[in-house]
Amino acid sequence: MIEVDNIHKSFGDSHVLKGVTTCFDQGKTNLIIGQSGSGKTVFLKCLLGLFTPEEGSICYSGQKYGELTSDQQRDLRQEMGMVFQGSALFDSMTVAENVMFPMDMFTKQSKSEMQDRVDFVLKRVNLTDAHYKFPSEISGGMQKRVAIARAIVMRPKYLFCDEPNSGLDPKTAILIDNLIKEITEEYNITTVINTHDMNSVMEIGEKIIFLKNGHKEWEGSNKEIFKTDNQAVTDFVYSSELFKKVRQMYIEERN
Amino acid sequence: MKYLAAIGKYFIMVWEVFKKPTKWSIMKSLILKEIDELIYGSMGIIIFIAFFIGGVVTIQTALNLTNPLIPKSLIGFATRQSVILEFAPTFTSIIMVGKVGSYITSSIGTMRVTEQIDALEVMGVNSLNYLVFPKIVAMMFYPFAVAIAMYVGILGGWVAAVFGEYAPSGEFIQGLQLDLIPFHITYAFIKTFVFAFAIATIPSFHGFYMKGGALEVGKASTTAFVWTSVVIIISNYVLTQLLLG
Structure with a gap:
């Protein structure tokens, strides 16, 4: 918390x-x-x-x-684990090295233990064949998944x-x-x-x-945001016509 | 006032570089990588420049010694003194500021722009130690490069003298051995260490604290080049006055 x-x-x-x-x-x-x-x-x-x-x-x-x-x-x-807007992966390291970096830096685990953990978290984010690719060789979505894997590899609390x-x-x-x-x-x-x-x-x-x-x-x-009367919130959240219609439907359904 | 604040910030950065060191097993590979990038990767340009500068110094000296009473060995003497005292340490350092300094600023600056430095900080890594310390250690090997520049510069002078028929080989070599003061070599290496530290830290400072995007990375590289050159020129004057004056 x-x-x-x-x-x-x-x-x-x-x-x-x-x-x-x-x-x-x-x-x-x-x-x-x-x-x-x-x-x-x-x-x-x-x-x-x-x-x-x-x-x-x-x-x-x-x-x-x-x-x-x-x-x-x-x-x-x-x-703490952090996923940055642009992923912030280290350009000079491969995907596996990026994910291993925090463990390599702060733990005394053996190479094979770290490798196992890297395999596990990369599998968790559905990336199993990108270990040896560099960030520039993978798509934006894959970069985000690598960033998530790097953020959770140390089992963060936040x-x-x-x-x-x-x-x-x-x-x-x-x-x-x-x-x-x-x-x-x-x-x-x-x-x-x-x-x-x-x-x-x-x-x-x-x-x-x-x-x-x-x-x-x-x-x-997210349930309360449909019901709120706060003008600033509704102006921001329902700025698109689609969301305005969705909200209208929701209110009509409730009534 | 702005400059004073920047100078203060620079010294705080230098202090921070030596705090909370990175694990040795990681640092060792970073240092080796930087030695390869900063020193070994610069050897080609250093040797090329030193050889031709040595040759030019010899030709200029020979063309200005028109009095027949002055022995030709003086050409060798003047070449040795010029190359050892100034051209190898100072001229090479200015070239290194352009090559290595702009590389350091742009690589660290790009890491800043792409939030890689923030990523290091969030992980709890002392980013200054991780990024700048290996560069400082690598640059402490720079005097070896300057020693090679001294040797190659004098070799370039000998080639120009002998093949340009400005002085016979024997007389040139005799001049090289004339009145050598060992402290002059010590002085050259002392100032090389100071220049090496400036080349590693000033561009790092400009890269690390830069703000903005890709355009600002280019601007930071230019600013770093100007300020590192200014520091080298001023410290060259001060050290010469202190050590030889």
């Missing part, structure tokens, strides 16, 4: 996060949504410890990040994903969404996903945080 209490973050004169308070539940897919510039990426980077908030606190299973020493913070980060569907076709995007949800349940981890994708919101949004201008505007689940 991650508890966020009143965090503020500014860059020069720009006050990006203006007192966000929320809680991300363990074993659930928690989604952060909002328009571009609403502070989603800055919020995610604060959760990852890449940015330090000027005010407020972030607690990981009861440990306040700001009160930890730099060594303890690094140890805590080893319990999984963060920044726009995991960006640049993917709808079918692959659904596969990636389902994969993240399955892994969250399987490993009972706290997953936080930053997304613009409304399909993801409807499919896997067990808890949704809507940010607007650096504030938390709304919080709820």
